Amino acid sequence: MYKVLLADDEHLDLEGMRTFIPWSELGMEVVGAVSNGFSACELMERQAIDILVTDVNMPHMSGLELARRAMDRKPDVRVVFVSGHQDFHYVKQALSLKACSYVLKPMDDDELVASLRQITLELEHEANRKRTEEQYLKMMQALQAQGVKRLEDEQEQRAATQLNEAQPVPGCSRLIREIIATMQERLHENLTLKNIAQQFAFSPNYLGHLFKEETGQGFSEMLTELRMERARELLRDPKVKIYEVAGQVGYRYIPYFSRQFKETFGMTPMEFRKRE
DSSP, X not given: OEEEEEEOSOHHHHHHHHHHSOTTTTTEEEEEEESSHXXXXXXXXXXXXXXXXXXXXXXXXXXXXXXXXXXXXXXXXXXXXXXXXXXXXXXXXXXXXXXXXXXXXSOOHHHHHHHHHHHXXXXXXXXXXXXHHHHHHHHHHHHHHXXXXXXXXXXXXXXXXXXXXXXXXXXXXXXXXXXXXXXXXXXXSOOOHHHHHHHTTOOHHHHHHHHHHHHSSOHHHHHHHHHHHHHHHHHTOTTSOHXXXXXXXXXXXXXXXXXXXXXXXXXXHHHXXXXX
16 A cells, blocks of 8 residues: 655645545555644654645645655655645746646545546556566576576676666666667667567567656667667778678668668768768
């Protein structure tokens, strides 16, 4: 059950939220319902929470300040603001805190419930992602314990170097960073999502979804971007022929390589080389 803290200085609203929202059906448990920010902070010192539902405009400590303190204590806490204020100033501050929702009073229970359901989905997805990464790490540890090496020493060192040089979207898991490093190492191959999924022991559909969620790009989109960046670096060396560059980044058909390069950089490989 996800732990929820309610904070509202208006007694009727506070009791209404505690009483009429189907918390158990949502997989949630209200661990506290308080009327001010200081009481909320005291409770958070004793009890970890997953979700904070707070009024924005409370005396002594605003809901915005309470949310900041909650996030300082637990950065991934989800926050829902409820407020009688439709003022853009409040909405802007709520957005700056990455609030999950901003529900106006008088509250529509269905609107609040919908926001909470969305938060549940997000928390479950995050939990699944963490479990996937833990399973992957356990699998790698088991292989190492059995004396199985996935790469020869030289390949492993090269992969580690590429992993350090890779620049995936900030916040990507170790699994996704290693997949990107593997893609960089195998750019010369006819690489597919199915190949990578088999190497890392996942189904293509699941790995494709996870990759998109963490990087914001599809597998093919990322693969093309990596190939074009590598091609641009290789083209800076006039000793390497253009057809050799194409082959080293996985293209066997030169016209297609040239078209892809132009779509990416606005010029053909030959034009790029002349400019360099």
